[in-house]
Amino acid sequence: MNADTITAASAVVIALGALAVSIVQTRATMVHNRQSVRPLLQLRRVREYDGPEAGLKITNSGLGPAVITKCVVVLDGRAIGPWDRKTVRSITDGLPEWPHINTLTEGAILSAGYRSYLIHLDFYDRKKHEWFWDLIAKRLEIAVYYQSIYGDEEYLATIRPHSA
Known part of the structure; x- marks a missing residue:
């Protein structure tokens, strides 16, 4: 082996090493970019102690938008459909008072920082609206994919009824 062969072989090894480092770095950057726009949806029941509102709130606490792929609503242990107008009407028909509703349809996009009630009453009174809290705390289950x-990827946010 002469000096030219050793120099050429060293250059090939260094080039392959640089290529490997570049591939690893590119993959790490792709993972980081995905995580930097990951949505994080949360569902929670809210009863304002210092204010008049009560309801079921959805919040995107993540850094990127959430694209809704499916929503499943369960009432009294029975699946009744997605969180759309028809399903919501079947829940709210016959209630003493109509709560405000926001539907979640397939393909809806919830931006980072989004927060809104899915169902709520503007002027909640604990005694007068006990039926409403019973509905959202003990009877209603929602799963948002x-x-x-x-x-x-497929993420899930869910809220289940409180145990009796």
């Missing part, structure tokens, strides 16, 4: 803008 969603993805990030990359679209190849």
Whole structure:
């Protein structure tokens, strides 16, 4: 082996090493970019102690938008459909008072920082609206399936009834 062969072989090894480092760095950057726009949906029941509102709130606490892929509503242990107008009407028909509703349809996009009630009363009174709290705390279960803008993962936010 002469000096030219050793120099050429060393250059090939260094080039392959640089290529390997570049591939690893590119993959790490892709993972970081996905995580930096990951949505995080949360469902929670809210009863304002210092204010008049009460309801079921959805919040995107993540850094990126959430794309809704599916929503499943269970009432009294029985699946009744997605959180759309028809399903919500079947829940609210016959209630003493109509609560305010926001539906979640497939393909809806909830931006980072989004927060809104899915169902709520503006002027909640504990005695007068006990039926409403019973509905959202003991009878209603909602599962929201969603993805990030990359679209190849499936996340789930759910809220279940309190135990009796």
